[in-house]
Amino acid sequence: MTTPVRVPLVDLRASYASIREELLAEFDRVLGEMQLFLGPNVRAFEEEFAAYCETSHAVGMSSGTDALHATLRACDVRPGDEVVLPALTFFATTEAVIHVGATPVFADVDPETLTLDPAAVRDVIGPATRAIVPVHLYGQPADMASLLEIAKKRNLRVIEDAAQAHGARSLGQRCGSLGDAGCFSFYFTKNLGAFGEGGCTTTNSLETAERLQRLRNHGLETKHTHSLVGHNFRLDELQAAVLRIKLKRLDEAIARRREIAARYDEAFAGSGIRVLGRRADAEAAPHLYPIRVADRDALGVHLAAAGIETGIHYKVPAHRQAAMRSQLHRCGPLSVTERTCDELLSLPLYPELEDDQFAYVVERVLEFSGESRPSARVRSAS
Numbered sequence: 001m002t003t004p005v006r007v008p009l010v011d012l013r014a015s016y017a018s019i020r021e022e023l024l025a026e027f028d029r030v031l032g033e034m035q036l037f038l039g040p041n042v043r044a045f046e047e048e049f050a051a052y053c054e055t056s057h058a059v060g061m062s063s064g065t066d067a068l069h070a071t072l073r074a075c076d077v078r079p080g081d082e083v084v085l086p087a088l089t090f091f092a093t094t095e096a097v098i099h100v101g102a103t104p105v106f107a108d109v110d111p112e113t114l115t116l117d118p119a120a121v122r123d124v125i126g127p128a129t130r131a132i133v134p135v136h137l138y139g140q141p142a143d144m145a146s147l148l149e150i151a152k153k154r155n156l157r158v159i160e161d162a163a164q165a166h167g168a169r170s171l172g173q174r175c176g177s178l179g180d181a182g183c184f185s186f187y188f189t190k191n192l193g194a195f196g197e198g199g200c201t202t203t204n205s206l207e208t209a210e211r212l213q214r215l216r217n218h219g220l221e222t223k224h225t226h227s228l229v230g231h232n233f234r235l236d237e238l239q240a241a242v243l244r245i246k247l248k249r250l251d252e253a254i255a256r257r258r259e260i261a262a263r264y265d266e267a268f269a270g271s272g273i274r275v276l277g278r279r280a281d282a283e284a285a286p287h288l289y290p291i292r293v294a295d296r297d298a299l300g301v302h303l304a305a306a307g308i309e310t311g312i313h314y315k316v317p318a319h320r321q322a323a324m325r326s327q328l329h330r331c332g333p334l335s336v337t338e339r340t341c342d343e344l345l346s347l348p349l350y351p352e353l354e355d356d357q358f359a360y361v362v363e364r365v366l367e368f369s370g371e372s373r374p375s376a377r378v379r380s381a382s
Helices: 012-017 018-033 042-052 066-076 091-100 118-123 144-154 205-214 237-247 250-268 297-307 323-328 337-338 355-368
Strands: 057-059 083-084 103-108 130-132 157-161 181-185 198-204 218-224 288-291 344-345
Touching: 012 018, 018 181, 018 237, 042 057, 042 198, 042 237, 057 205, 066 157, 066 181, 066 198, 066 205, 083 091, 091 103, 103 118, 118 144, 130 144, 130 288, 144 157, 198 205, 250 288, 250 355, 297 344, 297 355
Parallel strands: 083 103, 083 130, 130 157, 157 181
Antiparallel strands: 057 198, 181 198, 288 344
16 A cells, blocks of 8 residues: 655745745844835835736835725725626635725636636626726636727726736736736735735826825825825735745746646646646646546545645635625536536645645546546656
């Protein structure tokens, strides 16, 4: 009997170990100066992240959820408006729409990429529609060419939910730079993750950026003047310090993620394991590696017994969450979304995943599916 090899879904300790000395030195400097929010690290990170995303502006936020909330407000999405979005996403996307008083309108996803289906979007747009929120799910860009065309014809705002897509490209441009604004999460498991919470909005609009800066800081115009009712959505200095250090290594980490995802694709080709489709006009930055299997729960149990951690992203679509029973919302047909939520299982994917761990995961998955073949290997990222 094979001795189980522990393979975590994500290895945060390994990501910390690689930057520990540099990070502790920067923490010591920040704590010595005691400027703990909207200080030099936040300002520098905003400049660096805007440059990375190829946008004119970036505004640091306290979380990805808060970035979405504030950005919807900054883009004049108001009570009575409708916002089209997928139901196959983390619930925060839906929450942000509700927080501004707008009505979520759920459209189905493409059966191969699991991102917002432009044909489904066209079918649910109505006279109250104000914005589209494409989600670049799992680091896979949505069909931005089609969605931007729809938005242009209908005079709609496009707010990219890029919470899982740091470094991804669509139509040759960075995700977060194609729509009116892009919203990122720096939750600690993300491709670019803080050691706590954090978020950011990128935009090429100076007006939007300036409004976001006020919204995140209680609507302050000057030290004693509040020009609007805002929030406390500030990114703190310590998290900005983490993000600046990690940003320098982001492209290397994404390259490793792409390599591992490609090896998974190769290993499962021709098997009963269904993997995500890839858009020809996009360059994904894999955040998660979900596979689709008919007996998802049984496979999860099988892998857990072998010491392999997995996740489900996502088990219950947004429109079926209990919280939505009391919320005004509208749905188009969601057959792909509902079927897919019963099939998804996320496998370990992170830059520090070792060759033997990867091979072990592949072997155990194929073992469950009744197949046996040499495992695909990944070379060391070092």
